[in-house]
Amino acid sequence: MKKLLKLGSLLIMTALLFGACGKKERSATTGWKYNDQKWGGFEKKDYAGQVNGPNLVLVQGGTFTMGMTDQDVIYEWNAIPRRVTVSSFYMDETEVSNIDYREYLYWTRKVFSESYPEVYLNALPDTLVWREELSFNEPFVETYLRHPSYDNYPVVGVSWIQANEYCKWRTDRVNEMILVEKGILNMNTEQKDEDNFNTESYLVGQYQGDVRKNLPDLQTGGERPVRFEDGILLPSYRLPTEAEWEYAALALVGNQPTNDERISDRRLYPWNGNTVRFQQRNKYQGQILANFKRGRGDYMGMAGKLNDQAHIPAPVRTYMPNDYGLYHMAGNVNEWTMDLYRPLTSTTLRGVDDQDLNPFRGNKFQTKVLDENGAPVEKDSLGRIRYRYVEDDEAATRENYKRGQVYNYLDGDKESYVLYDYGKTTLISDKSRVIKGGSWADRAWWLSPGARRFKEEDKADRSVGFRCAMTRTGGPTGNEDAGGNHFKVKQKKVKRRYK
Secondary structure (H helix, E strand, O other): OHHHHHHHHHHHHHHHHHHHHHOOOEOOOOOOEOOOHHHOOOOOOOOOOOOOOOOEEEEOOEEEEEOOOOOOOOOOOOOOOEEEEEOOEEEEOOOOEHHHHHHHHHHHHHHHOOOOHHHHHHHOOOHHHHOEOOEOOHHHHHHOOOOHHHOOOEOOOOOHHHHHHHHHHHHHHHHHHHHHHOOOEOOOOOOEOOEOOOHHHHHOOOOOOOEOOOEEOOOOOOEEOOOHHHOOOOOOEEOOOHHHHHHHHHOHHHHOOOOOOOOOOOOOOOOOOOOOEOOOOOOOOOOEOOEOOOEOOEOOEEOOEEOOOOOOOOOOOOOOOOOOOOOOOOEOOEEEEEEEOOOOOOOHHHOOOOOOEOOOOOOEOEEEOEOOOOOEOOOOOOOOOOEEEOOHHHHOOOOOOOOOEOOOOOOOOOOOOOOOOEOOOEOOOOOEEEEEOOOOOOOHHHHOOOOOEEEEOOOOOOOEEOOOEEEOOOOOOOHHHOOOOOOOOOOOOOOOOOO
């Protein structure tokens, strides 16, 4: 009898379990079932949150004082302190290395060299940046980029334009690998010309690839490719904005000893203290914390007791990372940011409040080129979706922006009474991009995250490299808060009138 009761209870529990699993979640506004072909097949994903792309670290956003924290010894006043907030984002743990960039060159040459050799040639770093009239640096011209001894050193001689092209390529290769690892596409190493995986072309149906098994289509009962709404593909890799870079370099999260908002945000460097040496009393005490030029003619100290172990850039995973786990946010190489350079980072002096959430100068708005049916026109010869710049007359009807290109908004336009007459009265132009961080060839003053300089976007230097960033979608604290819930509230169960 007891055995029969146990068996009956087990059967009831199994039935309840399968019954519960078989129930479809319903819309809170219409009552229609999600993920059910009989109810139209509208899909709602059980989304765990954005995953970390290769080499990326989550930088939890917040408020900080952006601008100079050290004495302005050169009296430029180009980094006026102001309080802003940066949204959470991802940042490369390290600078992009020579081996990383050579992988990009290899792929570009393999895919485009037969029909479009200029694509590969335009991607090549300028190795001649190592030359000096009165220095014997010629060996670096031949060895620094390609010799295996320098594989893990940061790539240099790359312009801002080239760095952006690398970001586009990396986005597509990472997303392609995601689809391969999920069993949706087969690996295809024979891509040529426009027939190569491009994230946007794939999402709009202009690239199919070697399909292994697509996702089930709950609307038709068949199969379909991945959509943007599936949350499988990652956002684009890109250069960080100046605000993001500075925020990540300061790493103020390390100054929060308790779970409250009492944070000291007055760091001179990406570490605490006013010295470039490690201060805690342990085996690292007194060691140099960054790769920089200590004084005239002193790039690495004396033989037998080298201070920073590097006469040129050092490998990308050397020295101590900051409190976000990011290496070389001071020294080694200066790094490109997205921003267009303007001397005044704040317009408050002219009576106009700056944007204090994700500040950025450099917007040149784009939109897809569409056909008469509103669909993207055929992709270009490199396999990319075509874009055009937004015209001013299109933006004029809007309330949130009035111009298609806002490089000079309130700083260089007629409203600001400032003109950047490049080559006559200034070296600042609409191609000047902000570089940050200081380098192996700079003094310690440039290691401060608030310090800023500029370089023309089509120029390169032996002391300038870059790292990539990525937008964080969803909750700012990571995937444990993927739904963006700040407070966990227990909701009462409501009886439905339907089954």
